[in-house]
Amino acid sequence: MTLSPLQLPSTADAATWGEWVRSRSTEELDRARELVGTIRTLPPNEPMAALRAWDRATGHLGNAAALGSLIGNVHPDEAVRDLADTAEQEAQRLATEWSLDRELYDAFAALDGTRIEEDPLATRLLEKVRKDFRRSGVDRDEKTRDRISAIRDRLTELDQEFSKIARDDVRSIRVEPDRLAGLPQDWLDAHPAGDDGLVTVTTDYPDAIPVRMFAHDQGVRRDIQTAFLQRGWPEAEPLLQEMFALRQELAALVGYYDWPSYDADVKMIGQGHAIPEFIEKIVAAADGPMRADLEVLLERYRRDYPEANEIPLYDSFYYQEQVRQEQYDVDGQRVRTYFEFPKVRQGLLDVTGRLFGLRYEPVDVPVWHEDVTSYDVFRVDGDALIGRIHLDLHPREGKYKHAAQFTLTDGVAGEQLPEGVLVCNFSRGLMEHDHVVTLFHEFGHLLHHVLAGHGEWFRFAGVATEWDFVEAPSQMLEEWAWDPAVLRGFATDANGEPIPTELVEAMRRSDDYGKGIYARTQMFYAAMSYWFHADEAKRAAGEEVASLTDRMIEFQQRYAALPYLEGTHMFASFGHLGGYSSAYYTYMWSLVIAKDMFSAFDPEDLFDPEVAGRYRDSVLVPGGSKDAADLVADFLGRPYSFDSYAAWLARQ
Known part of the structure; x- marks a missing residue:
């Protein structure tokens, strides 16, 4: 059919x-x-x-x-x-x-x-x-079931309202052109001064990220970072407080101590109390690497600010870029010249097509915006259409502000083709390499969705594994965005010269710098995600709990590598508090598995058809038809372990 x-x-x-x-x-x-x-x-x-x-x-x-x-x-x-x-x-x-x-x-x-x-x-x-x-809660009495129904309806509304705030609250600063010294020329060309002689810089990623990385003016860096971390405030806080309270009430009504316990019951981690245990395990493993990262960063920072005892958050991106330039010979502005968006997009298709035995044929079909490009997906060993993908990759007003794969249709053999959408916010011109990595990551979700859309049951179609595994295949695909031979296939400058192998190797070494900071930052986010929800059980029992802002500051001081920026409320635009609820830990949990799965590939031949085919057919194609741990064991020939992640984290 x-x-x-x-x-x-x-x-x-x-x-x-x-x-x-x-x-x-x-x-x-x-x-x-x-x-x-x-x-x-x-x-x-x-x-x-x-x-x-x-x-x-x-x-x-x-x-x-x-x-x-x-x-x-x-x-x-x-x-x-x-x-x-x-x-x-x-x-x-x-x-x-x-x-019910x-x-x-x-x-x-x-x-x-x-x-x-x-x-x-x-x-x-x-x-x-x-x-x-x-x-x-179907086995509860009628009154309880009615209350559960009302809670679930309200949670849907709250999630949408919170998402809308995070999506629509774009802030901006107005800056004299000469204060933007250090920004790439293509960025400056795209941001002319207005009638009042000032340049508008928004908190959208293509504006905020380059300014934080490259602007020499500390005041500009501080102002855009502050605006970025104030998005959603104060409107989001009462919505989140109500959301957390209702989740706690729902969990209690169906027999769980708290929301994290309820949520973890259907994940690999199994139990809510295992989440803070996992967080502490990562915190301990990242402690040494974080201290080493900060020592290098502070040494560089003190050359400009001799009396400094710490690096302000708004200066961290700029000075990490300085470290990469001076100690690793990686100039982010030079790197950008090799990553022009159209070539990156085609390179992504070429790489994943070769890796997984696919071909993508562009199709001119109706879509919701002219920026969207669409492709039909085929296996190279057959002519049958296996799915369609849509790439919506540039920012615009009213659009989702982060990067994610959205489902349009799930696929089931004989019933419906899988169709998915990448929704991202990348530059139309030159891209930071971090954004190239993000594009590979999100495309991993899209591949999982399409390849796992040909089974017998909707329940197991697409990215239908436990939620703390779904990031692992995408995190593993990021590795192909770091390989010199892979990048040279599509990363070329204006003269058509491929990115030098030695530059990519230096980029990899510079990426190893900062892993400790990254891991501890992720655990700060994971702690917020978990404790914002776990606190509700205490509040329901009559205990006094600090405000979300105070708790956020506490977690940042305890877990993060970099200090709190006064007057900001990062949680108010932390969209993962909606869909991921108490389970933001899943990103790092998945990364542990991703590093272990990648160990099966030969670094000298990342396109080995035997390994890539086995991975595709053992991990991606089955969707949710097996537990994630079993899928990984099928591919690796053993249970996954922490060893590969620990070795990666310790590598300097």
Whole structure:
């Protein structure tokens, strides 16, 4: 059976898009309700029919939710974004309604599992569906179920409101042109002075990152860093406080001590209290590297500020760049000249196509904005279309401000092609190498989504593993953005000269500098993510808990390598507090696994087809059909370990 990608509206007209969002979401939700209705009449001796109907229903539900989430974050028209947010809310509301439906739960509880024992995936699905119902609180009394339903509806609204604040709160500073000395010429050319003679610098990444790295004027660096860390404040704080309190209440209502315990129950880590234990393990491992990094940084800083005892946060990016230039002979402005966006994008496609045996064919299809480029994806050993991807990679007003892969459709064999979207905010011209690495990382999610979109069940399609594993494949793909031979294939300057191997090797050495600072910064974020939620159990018990700002400052002082910047409230735009909730630790947990998986590749031949093919077929293609630990063991031939990560962290 030949499947076709989703057909988006043929015109960019907002009214057309709004009507399409309404009709598409309504059709998907109606089909989902129809399928669930059939389950109620099935006898217990037909478990496969019940599971099939449930899985297809949740697939249609997922289509509506994914559509709402994507379009609500990318469409240029605010009215369309609002309609998409409403569609996502409706999908979440229906999911909550089903999860608390005692009749549905009883139907699945009564299914005769012995009839599917010879089908491990069906058995796995039945176990997960039953656990989902139990975790939802379906076995509670009617009053409690009503309260759970209300909480879940409100949490969806809060998550969207918080996301909107983080997305839309773009701040700016106004600067005299001569205070921007040090910025790359292409950046200066793109930022002419206004009628008042001042240049506007925004907190969007293509503005803020180069200014923090290259501007010689300390005041400019301080002002843009302060503005960046004030985004979302004060509007986001009451939303977050309500979000954390409702999550705690929900966890308690379904029988868990706190939200982190509830959330961790379906992750690799297993238990909430294991999160701070993991944080402390990383903190200890990173202590020596962090101190070594800071010693080097402070020595350089004192050449300009002899009395300094620490490096202010707003100076850290600039002086880390100075260290890279002076001690590692890596000039970030020179590096940028090799990474022109169009060549990087094509290079990414060439590298991943060669690595995983894929080819990408550009297609001219309707999309939501002219910046978006679309490609059909094929296996090189066949002509069948296996998915479609869309790359939306430049900033604009009203668009999601970070970098992420969004689902448009999940894929299931014979039912629906996988279709995914990269939403990023990169320069249209020259890119920092960090952004090249980010692009490879996010594309890793997109590959996972497409390659794992050809199984039997929606539940296991795409990036459907435990949430603390999903970053590992993307983190591993970053390694190809650091390899000299790989980069020389597409990183060329204006004269067509490839980036020198010795420069890439120096970049790698300079990247090793700063790992300790990076790891400790990540643990600061992870501590906020965990304790902001864990504190709610104390508050619910009547204990007094400090404000979010005070707790943030406390965690920064305890875990981070760099000091708090007075007057800032970083958590107010820390979008991961929405989707990741208490589990930001997952980035470092995944990195431990990513470093171990990468150890299976030969550094002299990163395109070895045997290893790359085994990785693709053992880790990516199965999606969520096995536990993540088993997928990794299938690839490595052993359980994963901490050793590769520890060795990487200690490398100087």
